[in-house]
Amino acid sequence: xxxxxxxxxxxxxxxxxxxxxxxxxxxxxxxxxxxxxxxxxxxxxxxxxxxxxxxxxxxxxxxxxxxxxxxxxxxxxxxxxxxxxxxxxxxxxxxxxxxxxxxxxxxxxxxxxxxxxxxxxxxxxxxxxxxxxxxxxxxxxxxxxxxxxxxxxxxxxxxxxxxxxxxxxxxxxxxxxxxxxxxxxxxxxxxxxxxxxxxxxxxxxxxxxxxxxxxxxxxxxxxxxxxxxx
Numbered sequence: 001x002x003x004x005x006x007x008x009x010x011x012x013x014x015x016x017x018x019x020x021x022x023x024x025x026x027x028x029x030x031x032x033x034x035x036x037x038x039x040x041x042x043x044x045x046x047x048x049x050x051x052x053x054x055x056x057x058x059x060x061x062x063x064x065x066x067x068x069x070x071x072x073x074x075x076x077x078x079x080x081x082x083x084x085x086x087x088x089x090x091x092x093x094x095x096x097x098x099x100x101x102x103x104x105x106x107x108x109x110x111x112x113x114x115x116x117x118x119x120x121x122x123x124x125x126x127x128x129x130x131x132x133x134x135x136x137x138x139x140x141x142x143x144x145x146x147x148x149x150x151x152x153x154x155x156x157x158x159x160x161x162x163x164x165x166x167x168x169x170x171x172x173x174x175x176x177x178x179x180x181x182x183x184x185x186x187x188x189x190x191x192x193x194x195x196x197x198x199x200x201x202x203x204x205x206x207x208x209x210x211x212x213x214x215x216x217x218x219x220x221x222x223x224x225x226x227x228x229x230x
Contacts, residue, residue, distance in 0.1 A: 008100045010100070010154060012102070013100055013101065013102035014150075014154040014155075015102070016102030016103060017102035017103075017105040017150050017153070017154065018102075020102070020103070020105070020108060021105075021106045021146055021147065021150055023108070023109055024106070024107065024108060024109055024112075024143060024146060025143050025146075025147070027109060028109075028116075028139045028140070028142065028143050029140065029143055031120070031136075031139060032136040032139045032140040033136075035120070035123075035128075035132050035133065035135065035136035036051055036136040036137075038128050038132065039051075039128040039129045039132050039133035040129075040133075042127070042128055042129050043127075043129040046129040046130075047128070047129040047133040048133075050131075050133035050134040050137070051133045051134065051136055051137035052137060054133070054135060054137025054138035054139075054140075054141065055137040055138070055140070055141040057137075057138060058138045058141035058142055059141070059183075059185060059186065059188065061138070062142075062145050062183070062184050062185065063183050063184075063189035063190070063193070066182045066183075066184060067182040067195065071178075071179075096173065096178070099153060099173050100153065106149060106150055107146065112142070116135070116139065119131075119135055145184050145185050148165060148184065149184050151166075152165060152166040160209060163209050164206060165185065165186070167205045167209075168183070168187055168197070168205070169181070169184065171205060176201075179195070180195040180196065180197055181195065181196075181197050182195055
């Protein structure tokens, strides 16, 4: 179980995390809007469908990356093993060790750009209503997921979805939850891939959701539920 130090300056950490997230939000949202606008000029129906497929695909991709890359192990070694070790092994360790640290909440353009840029260059060689529109939906969903992840660590909002996903993710940060609950915006793919939170824990986590109404905005208030379930 990770114990949150009482001295954490939540507003400062949240501000640091937001500032890291602003460039991702601006660059990828503008890219997504430009790509979608271009795709809609040709075959708008097909482009809209491709965009929606990109959003849906991201929900699966976020799960797979979180589970198999961010939580994967890449031992150092010669050649390709050294490259994957340097590229992936450091990405998520700090976040689980210090989940309140604003420097380790979200990814950056430096982390994702090397993967997205070649995909967009390839998309420009294809009809715009296909891969380009698909990528526009995918990157916009990525931006939304990054804000959801930022928010569950720093804020408390009074709506059913947010209270659900906050408890879902904070349980993932508990000692017993580290190898389950990999979905960052929902638990759908945890159900499909067998990493769903156990039924008795779900009852304790989600049972009071509809009745509970937060009366303060301290980010650690709901976090206190998690240690009792470890």
